[in-house]
Amino acid sequence: MRGRLQFLEEVGLGYLSLDRGAPSLSGGEAQRIRLAAQLGSNLRGVCYILDEPTIGLHPRDNLRLLDTLERLEHKGNTIVVVEHDEESIRRAGHVIDLGPGAGVHGGALVAEGTAADLIANPASVTGRYLGRPRARSRPVRGTTGNCAWLQIQGASRNNLRGLTLRLPLGRLVCVTGVSGSGKSTLVREVLVGSLGNLFAGERPRGRARRAQLVGCEGLTGWQGLSRVLEVDQTPIGKTPRSCPATYIGIWDRIRRLFAAAPEARMLGWGPGRFSFNTPGGRCEACEGQGVQRLEMSFLPDVRLTCEVCGGSRFNAETREVRYRGLDIGEVLALGVDAAVEVFAAHPQVHHALTLLQEVGLGYLTIGQPSPTLSGGEAQRIKLVTELTKAAPAAAGAPVRPTLYVLDEPTVGLHMADVERLIAVLHRLVDAGHSLVVIEHNLDLIAEADWILDLGPEGGAAGGRLVAEGAPDAIAAVTESHTGAALRRHLGG
Numbered sequence: 001m002r003g004r005l006q007f008l009e010e011v012g013l014g015y016l017s018l019d020r021g022a023p024s025l026s027g028g029e030a031q032r033i034r035l036a037a038q039l040g041s042n043l044r045g046v047c048y049i050l051d052e053p054t055i056g057l058h059p060r061d062n063l064r065l066l067d068t069l070e071r072l073e074h075k076g077n078t079i080v081v082v083e084h085d086e087e088s089i090r091r092a093g094h095v096i097d098l099g100p101g102a103g104v105h106g107g108a109l110v111a112e113g114t115a116a117d118l119i120a121n122p123a124s125v126t127g128r129y130l131g132r133p134r135a136r137s138r139p140v141r142g143t144t145g146n147c148a149w150l151q152i153q154g155a156s157r158n159n160l161r162g163l164t165l166r167l168p169l170g171r172l173v174c175v176t177g178v179s180g181s182g183k184s185t186l187v188r189e190v191l192v193g194s195l196g197n198l199f200a201g202e203r204p205r206g207r208a209r210r211a212q213l214v215g216c217e218g219l220t221g222w223q224g225l226s227r228v229l230e231v232d233q234t235p236i237g238k239t240p241r242s243c244p245a246t247y248i249g250i251w252d253r254i255r256r257l258f259a260a261a262p263e264a265r266m267l268g269w270g271p272g273r274f275s276f277n278t279p280g281g282r283c284e285a286c287e288g289q290g291v292q293r294l295e296m297s298f299l300p301d302v303r304l305t306c307e308v309c310g311g312s313r314f315n316a317e318t319r320e321v322r323y324r325g326l327d328i329g330e331v332l333a334l335g336v337d338a339a340v341e342v343f344a345a346h347p348q349v350h351h352a353l354t355l356l357q358e359v360g361l362g363y364l365t366i367g368q369p370s371p372t373l374s375g376g377e378a379q380r381i382k383l384v385t386e387l388t389k390a391a392p393a394a395a396g397a398p399v400r401p402t403l404y405v406l407d408e409p410t411v412g413l414h415m416a417d418v419e420r421l422i423a424v425l426h427r428l429v430d431a432g433h434s435l436v437v438i439e440h441n442l443d444l445i446a447e448a449d450w451i452l453d454l455g456p457e458g459g460a461a462g463g464r465l466v467a468e469g470a471p472d473a474i475a476a477v478t479e480s481h482t483g484a485a486l487r488r489h490l491g492g
Contacts, residue, residue, distance in 0.1 A: 097110045138420060147171070160182045169221070286309060312328075
């Protein structure tokens, strides 16, 4: 018991009570408790396999976790970790770097050895990011002049202690702090909850407005926004009928291209013939899903590739119509990288596919069933969907300013993918929107225009505003754990 409790304390969970309800735990807290159950023992000769244990951890807590894993190693255990975290890679005794790309472009051993060996290997993308100096991709957007501010007054929910703070609109804002410091409560419950109620209530006044606020006494400066949207990692669809092409809105345009083909026009087929959701052109054996479900009585159902259409979703007659030598089923099976070339002559389709490339999803097929996508992939597809709607402010097009909220969007992303994600977030801000991101990743935090750092610790010792300002200002605050991590990250 002492071993497990000591582990919880070492990874920054000393503030938790033993009767704390599991649903009230943050993601980082829950993960470290699960680790304590496995790693808090005193076993030797064990091979521990961990899949991204640093997810949801602040850099301060991350260092504590790595110290604990090293002690387990010194007891005679083997630790195998699947990880993207830079500090974890640098401290590993042996690194195996797979790639060079993702999906069909990966699966090869690119490099192995220490972090220094990866840095010295020009073929290793991981090594290039480990060895390069840190530099911000663009200057900090100022908060002076005509910058509008959103102000939260008296936020008191869970461990928040009557916080009054403000954040600039039209900027990239990061909310930071150790696990349990109140970040999710502030952003997802107080901010998103209050704004959602205000927008749904058609901007009521007086007492009605106060009744719609969640966990705070006041919220001002929101009138310039048109909506609030939380871009989370929930699936973009629950059935194989949903896929990236349908979600981002390019499938209807692709169907119209096939309907315009000479063969389709001769037969009088419209776009509906090339839909896998309606009878006619789809394979009726699998009803356009490409897979057939086999019931296994008391065992989970098994999904098998449809033997009639071979997974293409369409019947043989429909597949006779071709666009640039490809039938409709082959187009669905195209990878994003290949589809960019096929639809180069169609700006709207090409633009959306290019955005998928830019966020690091070029390896996906445009018809990949939504249930097979990871949370990070689903979140980036949602961002691409928003980017296809976002007109650059410089083009003079009317902009409906949106406040986008993201909770740790870098989870599961390699350093190269984080760089792509940062470029996407900057593009949304350049289009006239506002972003609030809960984050522990130092690469993204260093790119923020404004940081709200909560803490200083978790639980009852948190819930206060430790520091606010641009990254350089946060790095200068000695009592901020985020500031200390930023100083190390930026080489200060």
